[in-house]
Amino acid sequence: MFNPPKFSGILNSIIKEKSEKSGDDSEARDLIAEDSQPKVNRKFTTFSEHPLFQKISTMRTLAKTFHVEDPFFRQHELLTGAMTRIDGRDYINYSSYNYLGLNNSKEVNEAVIKAVETHGTSVGASRLVAGERPFQRTLEKKLAEVYQAEDAVVFVSGHATNISVISTLFGAKDLIIYDALVHNSIIEGIKLSGSAHFPYLHNDCTSLENLLKKNRQNYERVLVVTEGLFSMDGDVPDLPELIRLKKKYGCFLMIDEAHSLGVLGKTGRGVYEYYGVNPNDVDLWMGTLSKTLASCGGYIAGSQDIIDILKYNAPGFVFSVGMSAPMAAAAETSLSLMLENPERVERLQKNGRLFLETARSFNLNTGKSIGYSVVPIITGSSRKAVWLSAAMFKEGVNVQPIIHPAVEEQQARLRFFITSEHTKEQIVKTCEILSSLCKNEGI
Ligand SMILES: Cc1ncc(COP(=O)(O)O)c(C=O)c1O
Structure with missing residues (x-):
């Protein structure tokens, strides 16, 4: 079992350090001054100094430091549905909106x-x-x-x-x-x-x-x-x-x-x-x-x-x-x-209910979901959501974390999209893995 890295404090200090550094840059060095040209602060002439880019680069440094794989932009090699293949390995997949399995029918x-x-x-x-x-x-x-x-x-x-x-x-x-x-x-x-x-x-x-x-x-x-x-x-x-x-x-x-x-x-x-x-x-x-x-x-x-x-x-x-x-x-x-084919819809609804009921039977926090196509598992912090997503991935389940600012920090979660094509075995196995990981990490 690998431990969730405690990086929120470190993230803040790196961001602070970086912004202090960019603030430190002496005005003289930053200003492009040519005779008749207006004076322009150099940091406004490159996107590498854009605060949004700086945030991304800080996240990347942090992820590298703590050996956490970036959960975003993973390459799926085949059709994504109830299963997907990433880097040659098959995963149970919960990150596709292919609700009725019609894509590629x-x-x-x-x-x-x-x-x-x-x-x-x-x-x-x-x-x-x-x-x-x-x-x-x-x-x-x-x-x-x-x-x-x-x-x-x-x-x-x-x-x-x-x-x-x-x-x-x-x-x-x-x-x-x-x-x-x-x-x-x-x-x-x-x-x-x-x-x-x-x-x-x-x-x-x-x-x-x-x-x-x-x-x-x-x-x-x-x-x-x-x-x-x-x-x-x-x-x-x-x-x-x-x-x-x-x-x-x-x-x-x-x-x-x-x-x-x-x-x-x-x-x-x-x-x-x-x-x-x-x-x-x-x-x-x-x-x-x-x-x-x-x-x-x-x-x-x-x-x-x-x-x-x-x-x-x-x-x-x-x-x-x-x-x-x-x-x-x-x-x-x-x-x-x-x-x-209303039976496809019925299958999806049955799967959603099964996921919700099984997750609840393991005392997992499913938030407000009523058990159709979307079931979140609330982790309570972005750090735990990123960690849980990485741990699930290791166990062969692909599910994305939703972190602040997409939701409030205490509402950070894994979000499961259920389809008509998931099997009962896949759903039960997923909830069992989730339950054991959450229990061990106090989520
Ligand atoms: C509620 C809602 N509205 C609109 C959109 C945008 O749709 P699209 O991704 O097809 O552009 C999304 C995307 O996920 C959504 O969840």
Whole structure:
């Protein structure tokens, strides 16, 4: 058993030492002064002095000192699903969003090959410039049907979808109220919108209502935005209550379904199916093609008005290349497979429950997870999370640590993505290894 290195104190002292050093540099040495040129501090002319780079280089020094392997950017040699191969060794894998095991399925691959043979690999320009292709509208219509919406539009990136859509639809006179734990892409979109914004306590509708009571009348449009299944914690919002509040206060409601499509509800239609509510009570259904749908990109489903505004105005659509044939074919075929094979969804849900129940039976801290596709194991510190991830890797299990600042320091964790393809044996074995490592290290 190797001991978790106690490097947080040392990390701080190295960072301090480095910053003192860069501060020490005499102004005279740092200034580039040529006759008629302005004086520029040399550290602002190179990225090796950028604080973000300095942080990375400190982490690397530290990792080397304590012989901790960098858990990020590992090279996977084959398809990643319930198993993966890294450096010639096979691992049980929990770092893939391939929730329904559709990536590399025969049907998806055949559809992609056919699409490439007909349309090539790129559409070359924005759809506004280059025109439409049949596969884009086919996918959009199918997505709209899932949400019983008037229409849908696809973007080439899920992250860019949130940024572009939120910042296009909302502006300086508007207010955005968001769950405190929403994904970075939503936060970036909110910042770019220039709207006033407040977080409400995670999944706490009382906190949301208090903010609405106090602020609704001071703004024009008000958006409430949250996730259908939280990617870090694996819990779900109270959608019926969110719908009640949005109606009561005259707001728009946006739900990011990145981790719910294919996961929640009997047929994988997501959080509205999970609760049995009318999907038309949500104004903006956002989702990604990169998870269950084995592709790349994002989408919005909603009213025709919203889709028209976005197609003529959202920068991530208007000024970005249209979706390519292979990506659209992969997503469309995956969506059909999801709808035609609810047993895949059922398998995933069974696996999620099994993971949660087994982990809890070993007294592991699974946080707020309700046991679908995302189950965290809270370690309580970034150092322990990095150590536990390295120790699991040695035991043949690949799972990523989530550390500060992605989550609060006490909320550092390992995050397990469960798929329909994991076996009972893999899940039980993983929990046994976890339990024994955590027990030995007091986690
Ligand atoms: C909740 C959520 N929204 C949006 C995104 C961005 O999606 P993509 O990775 O497809 O760009 C992610 C990515 O993981 C996510 O977790």
